[in-house]
Amino acid sequence: MSTIKGPAVFLAQFMGDKEPFNNLDSLCKWAADLGYKGIQIPTWESALIDLDIAAESKIYCDELKGKINDYGLEITELSTHLQGQLVAVNPAYDTMFDGFAPDAVKNNPKARTAWAIDTVKKAGSASNKLGLKSHATFSGALLWHTVYPWPQRPNGLVKMGFEELAKRWTPILNHFDEQGIDACYELHPGEDLHDGVSFERFLEATGNHKRANILYDPSHFVLQQLDYLTFIDYYHNRIKAFHVKDAEFNPTGKQGVYGGYADWADRAGRFRSLGDGQTDFRGIFSKLTKYNCDVWAVMEWECCIKSPEQGAREGAPFIQKHIIESTGKTFDDFAGGETDTEQLKNILGI
Numbered sequence: 001m002s003t004i005k006g007p008a009v010f011l012a013q014f015m016g017d018k019e020p021f022n023n024l025d026s027l028c029k030w031a032a033d034l035g036y037k038g039i040q041i042p043t044w045e046s047a048l049i050d051l052d053i054a055a056e057s058k059i060y061c062d063e064l065k066g067k068i069n070d071y072g073l074e075i076t077e078l079s080t081h082l083q084g085q086l087v088a089v090n091p092a093y094d095t096m097f098d099g100f101a102p103d104a105v106k107n108n109p110k111a112r113t114a115w116a117i118d119t120v121k122k123a124g125s126a127s128n129k130l131g132l133k134s135h136a137t138f139s140g141a142l143l144w145h146t147v148y149p150w151p152q153r154p155n156g157l158v159k160m161g162f163e164e165l166a167k168r169w170t171p172i173l174n175h176f177d178e179q180g181i182d183a184c185y186e187l188h189p190g191e192d193l194h195d196g197v198s199f200e201r202f203l204e205a206t207g208n209h210k211r212a213n214i215l216y217d218p219s220h221f222v223l224q225q226l227d228y229l230t231f232i233d234y235y236h237n238r239i240k241a242f243h244v245k246d247a248e249f250n251p252t253g254k255q256g257v258y259g260g261y262a263d264w265a266d267r268a269g270r271f272r273s274l275g276d277g278q279t280d281f282r283g284i285f286s287k288l289t290k291y292n293c294d295v296w297a298v299m300e301w302e303c304c305i306k307s308p309e310q311g312a313r314e315g316a317p318f319i320q321k322h323i324i325e326s327t328g329k330t331f332d333d334f335a336g337g338e339t340d341t342e343q344l345k346n347i348l349g350i
Contacts, residue, residue, distance in 0.1 A: 001289055001326035006297030007319035008038030008076045010243065013301050014308055015045055024048050028071040035316035038076040039068065040136060040298045043123050044083065054126035061129035076296035077241055079136040080123045081186065086116035087168050088140030117168065121175045128179035134240045136215050139165065139185050139193040165192055166205035173211045184215035184241035195226055196234055213240040218279050219247035223269035225257065229283050236291035244319055245300040246277030264304035273303040273311040274318040281322050289324045297323060
């Protein structure tokens with residue numbers, strides 16, 4: 001069994017225009033001082049990485065990695081959550097998702113998709129040059145607006161949707177395979193890949209592509225009321241990245257999973273800082289360790305109540321407390337020994 005690496009922190013939610021959150025050096029010092037050992041880098045943040053250069057230059061990647069290592073930190077994964085989202089956008093969401101795209105491709109869905117595919121490929125190349133194994137991303141969504149169908153979905157719609165999603169992602173997955181990198185989809189409401197069944201549909205459409213894997217984040221399963229522990233039993237071979245994020249689901253007589261369009265703090269399902277929600281992290285860390293999942297435990301903070309600063313301070317010791325130093329022996333090893341055939345026969349009475 002492997003010992004899960006960590007604690008680490010996803011920097012996306014902490015970026016800002018004031019120190020220590022506005023540049024790589026100050027963020028690294030901040031994270032290291034809090035006890036983190038790794039950082040997950042959002043590639044859309046130019047203050048942290050120049051993805052165009054990183055995709056082409058091993059020297060740049062070595063210098064970037066060296067700078068981060070100087071703070072006692074490692075890069076866990078690069079993230080293209082925003083760019084991956086733009087690989088597949090239903091027209092109903094064009095206006096809102098254009099906010100994630102560069103000006104040159106806004107109001108041009110085909111150009112935006114091409115840019116997104118190329119950008120995620122660049123992240124695969126950069127990941128290789130940085131010596132990484134996994135990459136964090138979103139799948140995008142063509143079908144999400146039909147997730148609770150009314151009117152009913154026409155026959156063949158879901159099949160066509162996943163075929164198109166696979167058509168867009170397969171060139172990326174092939175490129176990732178050439179680079180030796182696993183693409184890890186965060187299964188997330190709003191994405192076509194949001195649970196086990198939808199992930200399996202995508203796998204089938206890609207011919208069970210070996211680089212199509214999972215970023216396991218239990219918070220999104222809590223909000224869907226999915227059995228997130230049994231999920232690990234089913235899909236542990238595909239779990240190649242891990243977000244440690246808490247959540248809670250408190251249904252009332254007025255709202256449930258869908259939340260009634262309420263703000264996050266007023267929803268039945270909401271994200272919380274580590275330890276403040278309902279997630280069974282002891283069970284999660286136990287199962288991931290049991291199944292030998294070689295992953296970093298990366299805190300993602302999105303609490304609707306607690307400040308990010310407090311969440312970050314509490315996050316590192318919380319994760320460290322849950323990391324299991326995997327054992328190389330069993331408690332009853334003392335009772336073992338060399339096999340004695342005659343003794344075995346005596347015990348069995350034969």
